[in-house]
Amino acid sequence: MLLIETKNELSSHLSSILGNKLLGLVPTMGALHEGHASLIKKAVSENDVVVVTIFVNPTQFDNKEDLKKYPKTLEADQQLIHGVSRAIIIFAPSVEEIYRNDVQSKSYDFGGLENVMEGAFRDEHFDGVGTIVSSLLKIVRPRRAYFGEKDFQQLQIIRKLVEIENLDVTIVGCPIVREANGLAMSSRNERLPKALRQKASFIYDTLLAAKEKFGTKSANTIEDWVTKQFDKHPAFKLEYISITDVERLLPVRKKQQNKKYRAFIAVYANEVRLIDNIALN
Amino acid sequence: MLLIETKNELSSHLSSILGNKLLGLVPTMGALHEGHASLIKKAVSENDVVVVTIFVNPTQFDNKEDLKKYPKTLEADQQLIHGVSRAIIIFAPSVEEIYRNDVQSKSYDFGGLENVMEGAFRDEHFDGVGTIVSSLLKIVRPRRAYFGEKDFQQLQIIRKLVEIENLDVTIVGCPIVREANGLAMSSRNERLPKALRQKASFIYDTLLAAKEKFGTKSANTIEDWVTKQFDKHPAFKLEYISITDVERLLPVRKKQQNKKYRAFIAVYANEVRLIDNIALN
Numbered sequence: 001m002l003l004i005e006t007k008n009e010l011s012s013h014l015s016s017i018l019g020n021k022l023l024g025l026v027p028t029m030g031a032l033h034e035g036h037a038s039l040i041k042k043a044v045s046e047n048d049v050v051v052v053t054i055f056v057n058p059t060q061f062d063n064k065e066d067l068k069k070y071p072k073t074l075e076a077d078q079q080l081i082h083g084v085s086r087a088i089i090i091f092a093p094s095v096e097e098i099y100r101n102d103v104q105s106k107s108y109d110f111g112g113l114e115n116v117m118e119g120a121f122r123d124e125h126f127d128g129v130g131t132i133v134s135s136l137l138k139i140v141r142p143r144r145a146y147f148g149e150k151d152f153q154q155l156q157i158i159r160k161l162v163e164i165e166n167l168d169v170t171i172v173g174c175p176i177v178r179e180a181n182g183l184a185m186s187s188r189n190e191r192l193p194k195a196l197r198q199k200a201s202f203i204y205d206t207l208l209a210a211k212e213k214f215g216t217k218s219a220n221t222i223e224d225w226v227t228k229q230f231d232k233h234p235a236f237k238l239e240y241i242s243i244t245d246v247e248r249l250l251p252v253r254k255k256q257q258n259k260k261y262r263a264f265i266a267v268y269a270n271e272v273r274l275i276d277n278i279a280l281n
Numbered sequence: 282m283l284l285i286e287t288k289n290e291l292s293s294h295l296s297s298i299l300g301n302k303l304l305g306l307v308p309t310m311g312a313l314h315e316g317h318a319s320l321i322k323k324a325v326s327e328n329d330v331v332v333v334t335i336f337v338n339p340t341q342f343d344n345k346e347d348l349k350k351y352p353k354t355l356e357a358d359q360q361l362i363h364g365v366s367r368a369i370i371i372f373a374p375s376v377e378e379i380y381r382n383d384v385q386s387k388s389y390d391f392g393g394l395e396n397v398m399e400g401a402f403r404d405e406h407f408d409g410v411g412t413i414v415s416s417l418l419k420i421v422r423p424r425r426a427y428f429g430e431k432d433f434q435q436l437q438i439i440r441k442l443v444e445i446e447n448l449d450v451t452i453v454g455c456p457i458v459r460e461a462n463g464l465a466m467s468s469r470n471e472r473l474p475k476a477l478r479q480k481a482s483f484i485y486d487t488l489l490a491a492k493e494k495f496g497t498k499s500a501n502t503i504e505d506w507v508t509k510q511f512d513k514h515p516a517f518k519l520e521y522i523s524i525t526d527v528e529r530l531l532p533v534r535k536k537q538q539n540k541k542y543r544a545f546i547a548v549y550a551n552e553v554r555l556i557d558n559i560a561l562n
Contacts, residue, residue: 003359003371007420010332010372014421017330020301049298051291078284090284091291139288140295143449168424170449 021048025142030054031071031187035177039146054092059105060128105131207278214280219243219252239266302329306423311335312352312468316458320427335373340386341409386412488559495561500524500533520547
C-alpha cells in the first residue's frame, strides 16, 4: 500500500503502472468518403489505437434491392484509411462471422426514438442498426466510438442503446461534411447523375432557409414552406421534413428556451434516397 | 495497416497492443467505516488499480465548526484500506496541494438538483462537492468512480457534473451499508452517545414504514405521517422528509408508473446531523 501526498507523485506513479492505450472505433459500411475520413481523423487524434470496421449490415436494410446495390469498394476504402494513418486496424468481417447462420435483428425499445422519421419510413431499420452496433461495440470494446451527425437520429439511438445496455463507451457525434455545393456527403451521392448531384444543393439551401426562418416562424409554418419549395422542384421528391427537439425527436409544439431543435429531411432524387439535417438554434 | 476478418484475430491483436489496466477511484473524507469498505471492495473487484483519496474538503462545509470537528483518523483509515487490499494507492493531499492559496468553490448550475434538500439546508454545499470531485477526477483520471447511495443527492449531482464537464468516467452508485439496528453507516455516528445510537434505528424504521405506505398513500400524506412520528420522539429533530423522483429530485405531484421514487430524510440527534434515504418502488 502506498500513501501519496502530491499530484505529481500520483501522476507519475499511475502512468508507470497503467500504461493505458485508448481504443477508438469508427464503424462504417465501407464506400468511404470525406465524411468518413473526418470521423477517422478525429478518432486518430483522440485515441492511441483506432479500429475502422467495414461491414454492410444486412439486417438494417428493409429494401433488399438497396442492400444489393450498396457499393463495395474495399480497395479504395483501404487507400482512404491508409491516407489518414497507416497504423489503423481495419476489421472487415463476413456476414457469417457476425451473425453465424442467424441473420436477424434483436428487437429494441429505444423509447420512441425508433418510430419517427427514418424509423417510420424504413421498417425495422433501427433494430438492425442497434443489433450491429451492439455487436461491434462488444467485439471491439472501444473507449470511444465515432458516428456522423448526418445520421443524427441513428446517433441518438446509439446513445440510447449504450444507456440501455450499460456499455462502457463514449459515443462521439461528428459534424456533417458537405460537398462544395452543400450536399451532405453520402456513399449514395455516387449514384446521382452529375447534373442532378449539382442541383442537389437545393436540399441544403432549403434547410439553411428553414434555419433562417426558425427565429420568427412556427415549426409547422416552416415545414409547410419547405413542402411547397419541393413541390416546385419535381426533380426532388420530398419524403419528409420534420422539425423536432434533439433529445426525443418529437415534433415541436411550442418552442422552449432551453431546448435544442433540428430540421430533418429525406428526399428522393431519381431513385436515390438522400437525408440531411441542420441545427436550428 | 492491418486488415482483420475474424473476431478472434481482432481480439488477440488488440489485447497484445493495448494491455490496458482499469483505474478505479473511491473519493472519501477519511474516518472510514464499513460503508466505505464496501465501496473500496467493489472498486477492487471491478478495476486493476484502485486509488482511495482521503481529503476533508473545506469548501463543502457551510458550518466551520462542523469542519473542525470532522474526525481525522488516518492511521485507522490506512488499516481499514489495507484490510481490503495491500495494492491500493491512498492519495491524501494537503489543502494547499488541491486549492493552492485559493480555497474557494466554483459555482455550478446542476439544473436545480442543488437547490433541494441538502442543498436547501447546507448553503453552497454542492458547489464545494462539485469543485472537489471535479478536481479529483481530473487529477486521478479514473475509468470508474464510486459513491455511496447514502448521499444519493450528491450521487445524482456528480452524475450531472460528469455530464456538464464531459468527463470520461463512469460513476458507480453503491447501496447504503447499515449498522445492525438499521442506522445508515456514517462517520458522524461515532459522535452519538451509545443509547441514542441504538435508538436511532427509529430513522430507518420510519423510512421502511413510509415505503410500506407508498403503495396506497400519497407522498404528502406519508410526509405528514413521518413528521408526526418525529413529533412523538423529541430525541430526534426532523429537519426534512421529502419524497421525490430519483432523476430531478422534485416533490411527487402524481405518481407515474415509469418513474422511480425515493424518500429522503435529515434528522438531528443531539447536535449530530444524520441523513438517510430509501427506494420506494
